[in-house]
Amino acid sequence: MPEQAKKLDRRKFIYAGLGAAVVIVGGLAVYFATRPPAVIEKTVVQTQVQTQVQTQVQTQTIERTITAPTTPHTPVTIKHWQFGGIPSEHDHVRGLAQDYKNFKPYVTVEWANQDWVTKREFLLSQFRAGTAADTISQDTASIPDFVAIGAFQALEDVDPEAVAQERKRYYPEVWETVTYQGKSYGFPTYVDINTMYAWNVPMLEEAGIKPPFKNWDDMLEALLKLNKPPDRYAISIPMSQNTNDILIFEGIAYANGGRWLSEDGSKVTVNTDAWVQALQFYVDLVNKHKVIPPGPTTADYFVSTQLFFTKKVALTVGMSWIPALVQAGAFSIDWQYKLSPFPSSPNPPGPTIPFMMEPTTTFIMLSTAKNKKEALDWMRFAIRPESLRAWAGHKIRGRTPCTPEQWQENRNPEYEEMKQLALEGKLFKGAIHVPSFPGITELEKLLGVAYQEAILGKKTPKEALDSLQREAQAVIDRIRK
Structure with a gap:
């Protein structure tokens, strides 16, 4: 079974480790509509195509139609559950639910926030009990698993023309994250990118350094120049055994050509040169070059980011939602920073990717939705261009745009280094969904132990990954029986 053939929801609370500094919150009258029979939106999307002579701008008009009522309707209630997210996201989606009443007066969208950590168990129990919501917004890793039990609704089976209209708005690689067995199961609102690095713009400008970096060697040269211990180290990288920290290393290894499994999904391939090089890079940054503050294995994502925003380091490594921490009130700064995908080695030994990604707020319909056409119209309303x-x-910071129209109006200054690539259609080329397959959660926990053994000098990177290979293979063999 290929690694991407069967995704499994294994993403824990993506904001785990933020500490107390951030709290992620969460009769049958007949109505006559007075609105026109349909709202036809024309979105002009400009994408830049680089030629040898000049940059040409291609203009594409995307037309989408959402039908509004002109005949009497019985009142309809749509239950929508939102799993996870930051306060600004909750406010926005809750506001959309309220605004929908103005578009379709006979429809009431009941919005409710649900816990991210227990979403899988909660949704499964509610579906089996017949009490699940009509629509939800959550991550996409669980789509194949819930499709297998008949819980998620293929959107083409509701209205193929409507889905085709929406698909045109997205980058193909992004749409692939909501596609399973040829059917579409959700509408993304953004993607989270793993792995990325952020840099303090004034610090690097003062040192004459201009990211993004081409490869690890290019980055290391800059780090050595920026390193001024003990007052300021060059970079912070979270290396605890928390989920986010493990995912960050996983993203670096994947960008260097590493993969968890062979093509058929039967063999673990975690001790290949691509993985060994990535772990050796970690070890050297800590022990040889000493460009990371002491005690990295106890510094989780939040602590590592805190070092960056308190100017104890010039760069930090994390995910694309670093700006969301600032908006949520975890940090207050008055200086500029930017983000870019983490580079690979100068000569990657395997197939490289620019990054891994996952849309963690995707509108999905349950197969038990009582009025599927109305539920789909609500979902389409929620992803209008505006x-x-x-x-x-x-309104919402720290979310990587996933459509050309979003990138055209991007107001995340931290993403400006990626905007040009996005408008040229190059940013997502080669990007893949986060690895999701049966056993991945257990394997990632083992990876956390292995990479710390190498960082702490208990084993060489090759020895640590050889041990991980044996343990991980036993897990996969057990699951495949």
């Missing part, structure tokens, strides 16, 4: 604009920094 709504998706909110996730491009207009």
Whole structure:
């Protein structure tokens, strides 16, 4: 079974480790509509195509139609559950639910926030009990697993023309994250990118350094120049055994050509040169070059980011949602920083990717939705261009745009280094969904132990990954029986 053939929801609370500094919150009258029979939106999307002579701008008009009522309707209630997210996201989606009443007066969207950590168990129990919501917004890793039990609704089976209209708005690689067995199961609002690094713009400008870096060697040269211990180290990288920290290393290894499994999914391949090089890079940054503050194995994502925003380091490594921490009130700064995908080695030994990604707020319909056509119209309303604009920094920070129209109106200054690539259609080329397959959660826990053994000098990177290979293979063999 290929690694991407069967995704499994294994993403824990993506904001785990933020500490107390951030709290992620969470009769049958007949109505006559007075609105026109349909709202036809024309979105002009400009994408830049680089030629040898000049940059040409291609203009594409995307037309989408959402039908509004002109005949009497019995009142309809749609239950929507939102799993996880930051306060600004909750406010926006809750506001969309309220605004929908103005578009379809006979429809009431009941919005409720649900716990991210227990979402899988909660949704499964509610589906089996017949009490699940009509629509939800959550991550996409669980789509194949819930499709297998008949819980998620293929959107083409509700209205193929409507889905085709929406698909045109997204980058193909992004749409692939909501596609399973040829059917579409959700509408993304943004993607989280793993792995990325952030840099303090004034610090690097003062040192004459201009990211993004081409490869690890290019980055290391800059880090050695920036390193001024003990007052300021060059970079912080979270290396605890927390989930986010393990995912960060996993993203670096994948960008260097590493993969967890062979093509058929039967063999663990975690001790290949691509993985060994990535772990050796970690070890050298800590022990040889000493460009990371002491005690990295006890510094989780939040602590590592805190070092960056308190100017104890010039760069930090994390995920694309670092700006969300600032908006949520975890940090207060008055200086500029930017983000870019983490580079690979100069000569990657395996197939490289620019990054891994996952849309963690995707609108999905349950197969038990009582009125599927109305549920789909609500979902489409929620991803209108003016709504998706909110996730491009207009209301919600730290969310990577996933459509050309979002990138055109991006207000996340931290993403400016990526904007040109996005508008040229190059940013997502080669990007893949986060690895999700049966056993991945257990394997990632083992990876956390292995990479710390190498960082602490208990084993060489090759020895640590050889041990991980044996343990991980036993897990996969057990699951495949």
